[in-house]
Amino acid sequence: MITTTKPTTARFFKHLIRLIPQQFSGKVELQNTDGQTWQLYFDRGCITWANGGSSSWRRWRRNFTQFCPFISLETLSFYTHDVCESWQYYIVNILLKQEKISLSQAISIINNTLVEVLFDLIQQDNLDTLQITSVTCHLQAEMKQPISRLSIYEAFEKVKPIWQAWYEANLHNYSPNLALVLNKPELLEQQISALTYKKLQILISKKLTLRDLAFYLNQDLLRLTKIFMNYVSQEIIQLTNVPDIPALSVLKIDPLKSQTKEIQTQNSQFPETTIKSQKKLVVCIDDCPIINKIMGKFITKRGYQFIGIQKSTLAVPTLIEIQPDLIFLDIEMPIANGYEICSQLRRIPHLKNTPIVIITGRGSIIDRVRAQFVGCSEFMNKPVSSEKIEEIFHKYLYLANPKTEISVVGSLVPASC
Structure with a gap:
């Protein structure tokens, strides 16, 4: 992004004040010359929420994970008949009402989102080219009683030092979304x-x-x-530039039939039956999608529920929420490795006795000792055979129907993953 004029926080907020009627309540939508849009929500002249840009869901997931690390989005279900103005704001609002997150957590998510969106708007090459595509005074229910309100001056004070430091570092031509x-x-x-x-x-x-x-x-x-x-x-x-991550898909069900509306993650392997069923739940944490796919097919065929987690950063909060009966855990993963995750899980009271089977392509004595030190239950080398998995099931899960015919898959987990 190349700036033609020096973008400043003062210039942007003066421009914003000119756009917003005094004591305005509603939504203002801005669009740049590339077709990107942003939505700013106001209540009596104060900013309550912001959304849009090229990394909307990426930004929201990151902020949610930062301030609510022990809640996994993959496990959430909501029951409502409301039509949502902004699903991202709606999820925060509902979790707050359900007391799953605190008011301070909700405000932190909202304020951090506001700062990032306003920063990105300031960085636009020519503020005067930002077009107002709509100004709406009518808002849906979840926006009418905002969780928090920031005056334009308060928002200015939050964004100003961040943008000024970025500009003084000669980074104004580079978006943090790159x-x-x-x-x-x-x-x-x-x-x-x-x-x-x-x-x-x-x-x-x-x-x-x-x-x-x-x-x-x-x-x-x-x-x-x-x-x-x-x-x-x-x-x-x-x-x-990189594309945004997939949005949460909203499954709208006829309220006359089910009285529910559920929020699930796209391509999630966490079906509705996971919460309601009494079947044993097995989790595999591995950044290799092939392993999760193979393990999922084998485990569900044996009559168990399965969840595959590829992002190591989501492992601990997800496991805290779903409380599985058995965990398969890969060692070599980016950001947080298997040893670190296992050690964290053993410090959580209701997971300290959950069987954890570490699987790895390495099998040195040092690896085995370290695995035992962090509290793993079993240590298995790749490639892992279906027979070995069956032994684990018999040892820790007690197969509901042990007479069921065992299907031999051979090398279940590729050594290359």
């Missing part, structure tokens, strides 16, 4: 350690934005971006 692309891997490998290079390769392959990386690495966004910019200036790394 992702890294490894342009000259051989040069990068020469400049950093082998371990750091391997980790960076994994992170880059995930197509995470700068904001995502700062969150997952627990680093300050500005500081981390400055480090990467050293490699960008050498053309070792490039910054590029």
